Amino acid sequence: MNNLIQELLWRGLIHDTTYSEQIKNEIITLYTGFDPTYKSLHIGNLVAIIMLIHFKKSGDNIISVIGGGTGMIGDPSGKDCERIFKKKELLSNNIFCLKKQLSLYLDFQNHEIFNNYEWLKNKLFIEFARDIGKYFTINYLLTKDSIKRRISNNNSISFTEFTYQLLQAYDFLYLYKEKNCSLQIGGSDQWGNITSGIELIRKKLGVKVNGLTFPLITKLDGSKFGKSENGENIWIDKNLTxxxxxxxxxxxxxxxxxxxxxxxxxxxxxxxxxxxxxxxxxxxxxxxxxxxxxxxxxxxxxxxxxxxxxxxxxxxxxNKKKRINEINKNDIIFIYKNIPHKKIYLSKNFNIPIIDLLVNKSKFLKSKKEAIKQLNSIYINKKKIDEKFLLKKNDFLSGTYILLQRGKKQFFMIKIVEFLN
Incomplete structure (x- = not known):
């Protein structure tokens, strides 16, 4: 365990941890949670999977928890406004998809995947308030970043979101009692939720358990990869990315x-x-x-x-030396299927200016303004073009395809499905 912590520190995989003394070299059980607000995990979630693999390789027991119950509320951590509630049918489908992905990438014997809805669904509110709520003061909850940040930014937080920490804390308590789970790991934005679970177990059972967080992976603009975030994510589902x-x-x-x-x-x-x-x-x-x-x-x-x-x-x-029009049709089709692409329909006597092709027909670029600005970096079938370019039938690869390119890295393919009269 001590060697593993040193390895994780070297890899930059530890942001915060409650470990403050010599760690015992013993087998432990740990868990992390996955939010089912979308039907796929992304590369931010991939860090959690990699962390579980590190612990599994060191001989520990790992548990994944999909938040079917907590997902009905939504974690306020890192959010400036309240989440929109997901419909139960959508959550059920998301849970099914995430479970499938986790089973694929965490294909280990004895790896268990739970849905916390199963132990939260029968918990009566008055029972929960007496058994769990009494261990938390309002003052304590107000110190947590997820709540303090919302209030300090003059935003409101509903009672529903306010109770989220208690539900996640209960997850930790439940898994400790049922699975002897003594460590919860998560992204750095989960530190408040994790420490609430540690505090609940300490107060209720008199037992010391631990928490560990890893750094959040952010996009170039500094925002985090998240299933409900605006902008583009890098998904691990091949149909999404x-x-x-x-x-x-x-x-x-x-x-x-x-x-x-x-x-x-x-x-x-x-x-x-x-x-x-x-x-x-x-x-x-x-x-x-x-x-x-x-x-x-x-x-x-x-x-x-x-x-x-x-x-x-x-x-x-x-390959700058390889001419795209010399590639056989099977390879062209293969490329089309595996890079961003779009089918378009053209009339028999078409006459398409380059700006129209880039924006209206292909949607390769978002606007006419962007197309005009980027025109000097646009290539058609690996040949640079100018504003006078008009698409002609002899520009088609294998009689059907067109390769668009912006700069050195961005490629897009068009397939002409049929000619309409």
Missing amino acids: SPYKFYQFWINISDEQAKKYIKIYTFIKKEEIKEIIFYHENDPKLKLIQKKLAHAVTIFIHGKNTFEKIKFISNIIF
Whole structure:
């Protein structure tokens, strides 16, 4: 256990912890929770999965809890306003999807997945208020960041959200009593909820348990990856974020992020990581850290076969010497299916200006203003074009497809489904 904590510290995977003394080298049971507000986990949740794997590899027992009960309320942590309640049918579908994903990536013997609705659904309010609520003062709850932040920003918080911490604290108590679970882990925004569970167990049972949080992974703008957050997330469901786009996310992160993430998101040994960083710094243009990271994480999430397909696509569309119109139709179709794409319909005697193609027809770019601004970096079938470009039939690859490109990294494919009279 002590060796594991040192390993997690080196990897930057510990933000806060209640461990303050020599840790006993004994097998423990720990858990972390997953919020079912959406039907897929994202790369922020992936850190929790990786943490569970680290503990499992060290011999500990791991538990995943999907918040079917608490998800009906919504965690106020990090939120500036109250969540919109999810319908029970939607939550049920989300729970089913998350359970399937967790079973895939945490495929260990004795790994248990629970839905906390099962132990919360029969808890009467008056019973809960007497047995759990009496251990928490209003003053104590007001010190928690999730509540203090809302109030200090002149926002209100409902009684419903105010009680969320008590419900999560009860989860910890329940799992301690039923599964001898003595450690709860979670993202750094969960520290208040975790310590409330620790306090409840201490007051009610006179037992010391522990908590540990890992850093939140944030987007380039500083906002966190979250299932209910605005903006684009990187999902682990291939139907929400394509494996190609998933791979490209890791390839295109900065050197600073790559040095941090290769420790967090992979199980590559310390000495090898140091070696990769050393060679990367000798020639940063080769992006050795990003490539190693993208390789490891993509195989972990999507498998080796899919990774090989992505490499095949990348070798074609990023190869400046390879002419796209010389590629056979099967390969063109394969590329179309694995990168962002759209079907469009054209009239028989079409005459489409480039701006219309980029915005109205393909939706590749969001607005006419953006298209005009980006025009100098636009390529059609790997050939740079200008504002005078008009799409013609002989521009089609294999008689059906068009490859759009913005700059060096962003690709999009159009398929002409049929010509309408």
